[in-house]
Amino acid sequence: MRTNIYVVIMAGGSGTRFWPYSRDARPKQFLDVLGTGRSLLQMTFDRFTEITTPDKIWIVSNEKYDQLIQEQLPELESHQILLETEKRNTAPCIAYAAYKIMKKDPNAVLVVSPSDHAIFKEKEFVSVISTSAESAASDEKLITIGIRPNRPETGYGYIQYISDPGVPIKKVKTFTEKPKADLAAKFLDSGDFLWNSGIFVWSIDSIIKAFEKHEDEIAGIFASGLTEYYTENEQSFIKKAYSQCKNISIDYAIMEKADNVFVVPGDFGWSDLGSWNALHEIKDKDTNDNVTEGPVMIYDSKDNYIKGKKNKITVVQGCEGMLIADFDDVLLVCKKEDSSVFRDFITDVKSEKGEKYV
């Protein structure tokens, strides 16, 4: 275990595509989505304790989730919980963490990870991250972890790499955001495209240099906080910093511009759990491809995700490809595949019925 690996878990997402299970007050990462007794955030934390010590696992999230994070991860000290005051996508989030950690340990190697994905082969995952961290510690590389695709998924970003057999860390050629179906099929066939997992590994030095080169405005904002981090002024500084910061992803801000971007292909049973459909894929199913939770009785139905309530009977007949998700205050019945409509549901429910339902 390298002693200077710091893990930054990004836990500020709102998980709208999992509504009404995921709510603004308790988004997906704070839920026990996989039924293991631990939330996705807790599982992510647990996974990284194989790579570094708990004092070096830091969380960046919205300030409204401070309490939830403290409850779910009582191991953390308060300086390990970085609280954003506004949603600004991943670039500011990563810059904040990088500058703050730099002040503590300028030789740190950072691993940046989403908080709400599933990884089923932990040993393989640890191996991929360790390989990446070794490399990032010695070379000025910006490393992203790529997932070998198994289907022409149109919901993910793709990374094309320059083929170099035997070398585990591959030079990135192109990034492509969510492709159309025909393009996704070509990517799958070509063999040199990987899914973008959103997991990054780099040294403090490399990422700070990259911000300075490609996003000097963001670099300037968070560099100006070096006197404030770990002081009582940190949060008021952050409030001001975020109000000035643009909204941009790390992919757009850095990865698609930098020329020292590399990818390590991973095969560790990954799912972004990005929708009910993605969850359906990884869950145990009956012989008719139905996932059921709670006391559910099914007739003449296939390929459904039925999340019933614990003390209630859910009877389903004549359904195919549907999501039926029953909660105390919301019942949702919709096509499982149409995750794009969830934003509409939430917007409409919020405006017509009130904040409390979203």
Added chain:
Amino acid sequence: MRTNIYVVIMAGGSGTRFWPYSRDARPKQFLDVLGTGRSLLQMTFDRFTEITTPDKIWIVSNEKYDQLIQEQLPELESHQILLETEKRNTAPCIAYAAYKIMKKDPNAVLVVSPSDHAIFKEKEFVSVISTSAESAASDEKLITIGIRPNRPETGYGYIQYISDPGVPIKKVKTFTEKPKADLAAKFLDSGDFLWNSGIFVWSIDSIIKAFEKHEDEIAGIFASGLTEYYTENEQSFIKKAYSQCKNISIDYAIMEKADNVFVVPGDFGWSDLGSWNALHEIKDKDTNDNVTEGPVMIYDSKDNYIKGKKNKITVVQGCEGMLIADFDDVLLVCKKEDSSVFRDFITDVKSEKGEKYV
């Protein structure tokens, strides 16, 4: 208003095809299905107060609904509530009422009616019943009320009559139970078939004679109670009588055998409310033929019946022809038309999850 018209409302049904709205503890007839503030039983009672006085409107039901009936119809005296101890279909129910009422008023004209149907044109209904009662009082006729069909419904019984223009009371030629679709279409085309409404009009004398002739066993059982009716022994007599009685409908027992059966065609906006689908037909619908109850939001959906809960948001997308019925302890999502599967649901839920859900 004739003073010797007695109305017998049959209210012992279990309303399984309306589960989970209709429950064994409170079947359909006791529910405010139409949203008027009155249950179907109460609406039936109200309707008949146009035809006779409340003291002559009697209810036959199962003993377990005694309390419910007293609550919903406090106008009734206890001798007007006839309590069956077992389900034995309509023939024993009608025989019990006929013999009991005969003891009180041998000149009574009986109107026998289900408790759980909807009738929208009350004036026309009253007229049809009055015409029938006049005729039944003077002639030994067994009169059934027929509904002019407007679609080739396969869920109803059909009555064929001998055409005799200008005569309102028509001689019945045949009864046909639930026909197949092609036969139902022929019935509709022919013009001399009516739906069997289950509403009957006859004098005490005529129906007792018919029982004596066609079902002398049932006649014997209930005739032997003449010394017990209106005494404290009535209920124990009934318990014994029902244990001996066969299970048979009035149609099989009398109507299909007797040669003095007549039908009066009615056109009074009738629905048997026999299923969620039947309820869907008569309810107000949105432009996409959706019936909604409660706070429901609909996307890309048509021809559904969505019964949401009051203090809950129900969001439905991508559904067609479905029933979505949400209750405290049961959620049902099924094809609206498949009312035949409801018996399966109930049987299975009862055996697998327990009595309390049915």
